[in-house]
Amino acid sequence: MFDNLQERLGSILNGLTGRGALSDKDVQAALREVRRALLEADVALEVVRDFTDRVREKAVGAEIVKSIKPGQMVVKIVHDELVSMLGSEGVTLDLNAPAPVVIMMVGLQGSGKTTTTGKIASRLTKRDKKKVLMASLDTRRPAAQEQLKQLGEQTGVDTLPIIPGQSPTDIASRAVQAARLGGHDVVILDTAGRTHIDEPLMVEMATIKTKANPHEILLVADALTGQDAVNLARNFDERVGITGLVLTRMDGDGRGGAALSMRAVTGKPIKLIGVGEKMDALEEFHPRRVADRILGMGDIVSLVERAAETIDQEKAQAMADRMKAGKFDLNDLSDQLKQMSKMGGMGGIMGMMPGMGKMKDQMAAAGFDDKIFGRQQAIISSMTPAERANPDLLKHSRKKRIAAGSGTNAADINKLLKMHRQMADMMKAMGGKGKKAGLFGKMM
Numbered sequence: 001m002f003d004n005l006q007e008r009l010g011s012i013l014n015g016l017t018g019r020g021a022l023s024d025k026d027v028q029a030a031l032r033e034v035r036r037a038l039l040e041a042d043v044a045l046e047v048v049r050d051f052t053d054r055v056r057e058k059a060v061g062a063e064i065v066k067s068i069k070p071g072q073m074v075v076k077i078v079h080d081e082l083v084s085m086l087g088s089e090g091v092t093l094d095l096n097a098p099a100p101v102v103i104m105m106v107g108l109q110g111s112g113k114t115t116t117t118g119k120i121a122s123r124l125t126k127r128d129k130k131k132v133l134m135a136s137l138d139t140r141r142p143a144a145q146e147q148l149k150q151l152g153e154q155t156g157v158d159t160l161p162i163i164p165g166q167s168p169t170d171i172a173s174r175a176v177q178a179a180r181l182g183g184h185d186v187v188i189l190d191t192a193g194r195t196h197i198d199e200p201l202m203v204e205m206a207t208i209k210t211k212a213n214p215h216e217i218l219l220v221a222d223a224l225t226g227q228d229a230v231n232l233a234r235n236f237d238e239r240v241g242i243t244g245l246v247l248t249r250m251d252g253d254g255r256g257g258a259a260l261s262m263r264a265v266t267g268k269p270i271k272l273i274g275v276g277e278k279m280d281a282l283e284e285f286h287p288r289r290v291a292d293r294i295l296g297m298g299d300i301v302s303l304v305e306r307a308a309e310t311i312d313q314e315k316a317q318a319m320a321d322r323m324k325a326g327k328f329d330l331n332d333l334s335d336q337l338k339q340m341s342k343m344g345g346m347g348g349i350m351g352m353m354p355g356m357g358k359m360k361d362q363m364a365a366a367g368f369d370d371k372i373f374g375r376q377q378a379i380i381s382s383m384t385p386a387e388r389a390n391p392d393l394l395k396h397s398r399k400k401r402i403a404a405g406s407g408t409n410a411a412d413i414n415k416l417l418k419m420h421r422q423m424a425d426m427m428k429a430m431g432g433k434g435k436k437a438g439l440f441g442k443m444m
């Protein structure tokens with residue numbers, strides 16, 4: 001069901017290779033597929049609309065980086081925009097307030113509030129050496145307070161003693177008081193939920209907030225929440241005022257579209273994600289990973305980024321012209337080697353390209369592999385400009401001098417010269433067919 005957006009866009013756009021910029025029509029066609037991918041990932045409709053509008057603005061007229069297919073270019077723009085909407089890396093709990101710092105957990109019933117309370121408390125205790133108190137304010141479900149008490153025993157975190165008959169707001173006040181007396185750094189309030197948003201729930205949350213004055217109010221939501229995510233996040237944010245989001249069940253097979261929906265309507269950061277039932281199944285939120293998951297794609301984005309960063313357009317064009325004219329000297333080879341190692345070497349480039357294994361083998365057989373890049377560069381740098389421009393000059397005595405200068409031997413130099421000859425022949429053949437791309441342009 002979750003096929004790859006890259007492939008879908010490929011079939012629409014890859015016929016366009018060679019054009020300089022994305023046209024309105026190209027982008028419209030691509031955005032239909034993007035919209036479908038987002039809806040399949042459970043992103044709320046209104047967010048999808050807003051998102052595709054933003055992408056359209058950025059994409060129309062965008063220049064297609066040389067050696068990259070238009071479909072890949074659109075995926076890159078979509079991906080960048082998604083990462084930017086999902087927010088920046090490394091936003092985590094803010095405990096920068098006088099102790100005891102109050103964290104209030106809110107959300108619907110079954111969203112994972114109690115579990116997440118235990119996870120956060122356990123992490124703060126073990127990793128950050130904080131003294132934490134947990135308190136259950138859930139007086140609606142009979143076993144709720146007991147559930148938290150058990151998590152406390154399991155993780156070695158203090159829980160507020162249960163006094164039957166107290167109201168949620170009274171428990172909140174008592175928890176803050178107990179934390180103050182007990183010298184706790186942090187107190188986490190685990191509130192009650194409902195199966196859906198209703199007025200009494202919102203009133204209860206607002207009252208607890210006033211009483212306990214929390215520094216963090218985290219909305220806990222199931223990552224599988226679909227179209228409801230928007231309503232849920234908007235309501236809690238408007239009525240209670242949240243400071244961040246926690247998405248649970250990210251270990252499930254959902255694509256995490258709720259992350260985008262909730263982030264988009266509240267503008268509040270996703271601070272943590274739950275990835276299992278166990279107490280250590282809590283992770284930081286990484287926008288790029290979630291963007292990949294929503295789009296259902298692999299490494300193509302980083303390939304496009306690296307290519308865009310490292311390929312020097314003018315140089316590539318100049319080299320292409322030389323090759324077309326049948327010229328490919330050792331200066332050109334040196335440039336190609338530099339460009340290649342900047343892009344992560346053979347493995348870096350080809351590992352990301354499906355079906356490239358065979359070509360990689362062929363080039364390795366010709367002596368063209370990552371390990372000898374450095375040595376080859378050293379050999380070329382030890383040559384004079386005249387030798388680089390005309391390798392035929394390289395007779396025995398010159399080779400001896402170059403071997404000494406580069407810390408290599410005559411066999412290494414012969415290998416390099418042989419590789420250069422093979423590549424020059426290949427270039428000439430390509431040039432003869434009128435192809436304009438450089439070696440690496442050709443590969444992609």
Ligand code: GDP
Nearest residue numbers: 109110111112113114115248249274275276277
């Ligand atoms: P609450 O009603 O909001 O307090 O929800 P609970 O914390 O009681 O969680 C409801 C159920 O979801 C429990 O069975 C939890 O074990 C489970 N749960 C919570 N977080 C996660 C998660 O990140 N991944 C998975 N797979 N299950 C979770």
Ligand code: MG
Nearest residue numbers: 113114138144
């Ligand atoms: Mg609970």
